[in-house]
Amino acid sequence: MSAAATITVDEVRAAAQRLAGVAHRTPVLSSQALDARCDAAVVVKCENLQRGGAFKVRGAYNAISRLDAGELDRGVCTYSSGNHAQAVALAAQLLGAGATIVMPADAPASKRTGAEALGAEVVTYDRYRGDRAAIAERIAGERGLTLIPPYEHPDVVAGQGTVALELLEQAGPLDALVAPVGGGGLIAGCATVARALAPRIQVLGVEPELGDDTNRSLAAGERVRIAVPRTVADGQAVDTPGELTFSINRELVDEIVLVSDAEIVAAMAFLFERMKLVAEPSGASAVAALLAGRVRLAGSRIGVIVSGGNVDPGRFCALTAAT
Amino acid sequence: MSAAATITVDEVRAAAQRLAGVAHRTPVLSSQALDARCDAAVVVKCENLQRGGAFKVRGAYNAISRLDAGELDRGVCTYSSGNHAQAVALAAQLLGAGATIVMPADAPASKRTGAEALGAEVVTYDRYRGDRAAIAERIAGERGLTLIPPYEHPDVVAGQGTVALELLEQAGPLDALVAPVGGGGLIAGCATVARALAPRIQVLGVEPELGDDTNRSLAAGERVRIAVPRTVADGQAVDTPGELTFSINRELVDEIVLVSDAEIVAAMAFLFERMKLVAEPSGASAVAALLAGRVRLAGSRIGVIVSGGNVDPGRFCALTAAT
Numbered sequence: 094m095s096a097a098a099t100i101t102v103d104e105v106r107a108a109a110q111r112l113a114g115v116a117h118r119t120p121v122l123s124s125q126a127l128d129a130r131c132d133a134a135v136v137v138k139c140e141n142l143q144r145g146g147a148f149k150v151r152g153a154y155n156a157i158s159r160l161d162a163g164e165l166d167r168g169v170c171t172y173s174s175g176n177h178a179q180a181v182a183l184a185a186q187l188l189g190a191g192a193t194i195v196m197p198a199d200a201p202a203s204k205r206t207g208a209e210a211l212g213a214e215v216v217t218y219d220r221y222r223g224d225r226a227a228i229a230e231r232i233a234g235e236r237g238l239t240l241i242p243p244y245e246h247p248d249v250v251a252g253q254g255t256v257a258l259e260l261l262e263q264a265g266p267l268d269a270l271v272a273p274v275g276g277g278g279l280i281a282g283c284a285t286v287a288r289a290l291a292p293r294i295q296v297l298g299v300e301p302e303l304g305d306d307t308n309r310s311l312a313a314g315e316r317v318r319i320a321v322p323r324t325v326a327d328g329q330a331v332d333t334p335g336e337l338t339f340s341i342n343r344e345l346v347d348e349i350v351l352v353s354d355a356e357i358v359a360a361m362a363f364l365f366e367r368m369k370l371v372a373e374p375s376g377a378s379a380v381a382a383l384l385a386g387r388v389r390l391a392g393s394r395i396g397v398i399v400s401g402g403n404v405d406p407g408r409f410c411a412l413t414a415a416t
Numbered sequence: 417m418s419a420a421a422t423i424t425v426d427e428v429r430a431a432a433q434r435l436a437g438v439a440h441r442t443p444v445l446s447s448q449a450l451d452a453r454c455d456a457a458v459v460v461k462c463e464n465l466q467r468g469g470a471f472k473v474r475g476a477y478n479a480i481s482r483l484d485a486g487e488l489d490r491g492v493c494t495y496s497s498g499n500h501a502q503a504v505a506l507a508a509q510l511l512g513a514g515a516t517i518v519m520p521a522d523a524p525a526s527k528r529t530g531a532e533a534l535g536a537e538v539v540t541y542d543r544y545r546g547d548r549a550a551i552a553e554r555i556a557g558e559r560g561l562t563l564i565p566p567y568e569h570p571d572v573v574a575g576q577g578t579v580a581l582e583l584l585e586q587a588g589p590l591d592a593l594v595a596p597v598g599g600g601g602l603i604a605g606c607a608t609v610a611r612a613l614a615p616r617i618q619v620l621g622v623e624p625e626l627g628d629d630t631n632r633s634l635a636a637g638e639r640v641r642i643a644v645p646r647t648v649a650d651g652q653a654v655d656t657p658g659e660l661t662f663s664i665n666r667e668l669v670d671e672i673v674l675v676s677d678a679e680i681v682a683a684m685a686f687l688f689e690r691m692k693l694v695a696e697p698s699g700a701s702a703v704a705a706l707l708a709g710r711v712r713l714a715g716s717r718i719g720v721i722v723s724g725g726n727v728d729p730g731r732f733c734a735l736t737a738a739t
Contacts, residue, residue: 117445120443120445120465122440122443122465125467141692142443142445142691142692144448146692362729365694365729365732366728366729368465369464369465369469369693369694369695369725370692370693370694371688371692371693371694372692402692405689406685406688406689406732406733406736407737409688409729409733410729410732410733410736410737413729413733414730414733
């Protein structure tokens with residue numbers, strides 16, 4: 094592993110200082126029902142209650158806040174139809190930079206209007222023909238924009254690591270930290286913090302069975318690419334891990350556990366009924382791993398991240414009614 | 417007003433000490449979307465995230481914890497098909513007392529099993545023939561149980577007042593406090609605190625249009641009884657204010673504002689989509705008053721209580737799909 098392919102806990106601490114007063118210090122909640130189901134003391138870090146409805150604003154803001162005045166003037170660009178797009182639009186607005194978001198033409202109207210309401214320009218492409226990263230890179234090159242990728246950037250990863258920094262401060266000692274894995278930025282940042290501050294903590298990532306690219310890559314010892322995942326957990330529908338994030342996660346993550354789509358939806362219903370929390374499918378996947386008994390840590394103290402809550406009532410109702 | 421018909425802020429402070437480590441200190445959240453809709457700085461006190469899913473455990477625990485050893489041995493009794501029943505069952509379990517809950521025979525199975533899971537005995541009655549308070553009083557008399565009513569008890573009211581005590585500590589100075597009104601216990605306790613600690617704060621209660629017994633009673637200058645309300649806000653379907661609570665609220669509450677059932681359901685959807693919070697209809701009614709423009713306080717700082725979140729996904733989906 095090259096030295097460049099890591100981030101340090103000091104970079105996460107610096108990110109936390111930049112995020113003070115910008116990102117919410119999200120609450121940590123517990124539930125007797127959850128503890129009983131898991132036979133453990135579980136604390137839930139509620140990043141669904143973060144600004145923008147997901148942890149993503151942490152990384153986006155941290156990265157954009159480090160740009161110089163000229164870069165901010167020219168603006169930023171990203172590709173995403175999901176939470177990272179909203180986060181970049183929000184962070185850019187807060188920092189006075191223009192944002193250009195490359196989004197598939199068939200993305201939900203709410204995603205597009207959400208980004209536009211934050212002042213972003215949305216550029217659409219045909220998801221069946223275009224390569225979103227290549228399109229974003231071309232636009233960034235033409236317009237002099239700085240590309241803020243969703244996870245392949247040390248400042249983005251450092252920003253996401255502030256979730257674990259807060260969680261360890263709020264919850265005290267933990268035996269395990271369980272987090273969803275999509276591109277791998279959240280768990281890479283959090284694992285960096287856990288390894289530095291609580292070396293004996295188990296760091297467990299959770300992927301949907303249908304989107305197990307990081308699990309397969311860890312087994313293979315190198316990044317592998319799977320078919321584009323078809324899972325309810327759209328935030329985790331990633332076909333290959335990031336190069337930066339995989340280089341961190343292969344060193345620092347103890348294990349990836351897999352959950353089915355049905356287990357994810359059951360966790361969404363549990364969080365709604367028992368904890369009064371709205372979680373989107375990818376946001377509920379780490380809790381799903383606990384509820385489904387995929388994490389065997391009886392008697393221990395577990396920190397689990399609910400990473401996002403951006404699901405509209407119609408989709409929530411359709412998903413939970415079908416099970 | 418007789419001196420007996422009040423509670424003091426010191427009684428609320430004493431309740432807060434009894435509740436320390438028992439009730440959650442629930443988080444206070446804010447939302448740019450809510451601020452923009454209200455043209456105000458709004459802080460939301462999340463009692464839907466309280467143990468048992470509603471503020472009710474505060475009053476129930478405070479009251480039961482003041483019983484002597486003999487009374488605890490004999491046990492407690494209440495009548496409710498809703499959040500107070502669960503709260504009494506939970507508080508009794510925590511304090512080692514038996515609990516008997518008088519519940520209509522056609523109450524949802526989940527309410528019954530919820531109370532039974534907490535160790536309570538459920539006694540059913542025919543809601544179209546029986547008087548629940550009279551039945552509970554008879555059972556309490558026969559068995560030597562202490563009756564813990566849902567709001568007509570100074571210790572219950574003092575317990576509910578701890579919501580405002582926490583909110584003022586967490587949120588700092590407020591221009592207004594907006595809370596749902598059912599039997600009137602929550603707002604009576606909270607108004608007591610607000611008047612003592614922040615005399616210039618406006619205290620506004622919110623009732624459903626279809627359950628406006630407190631509003632009519634304030635207008636009449638005496639308690640009036642309305643037809644049994646048919647509102648989605650089952651926690652506010654009260655036909656007359658409590659004697660104790662009305663005597664407090666007529667002195668301390670500035671105004672009652674009314675919201676329609678449709679506005680309540682719209683607020684539930686808003687809380688879901690924009691704040692990732694599950695609120696039951698009565699729990700969302702105070703937010704509904706803000707969103708519907710029933711509270712005109714442009715530019716001010718408003719504290720609003722989301723009082724409970726006990727709605728199952730099926731009912732939530734049916735309600736929000738119908739609008």
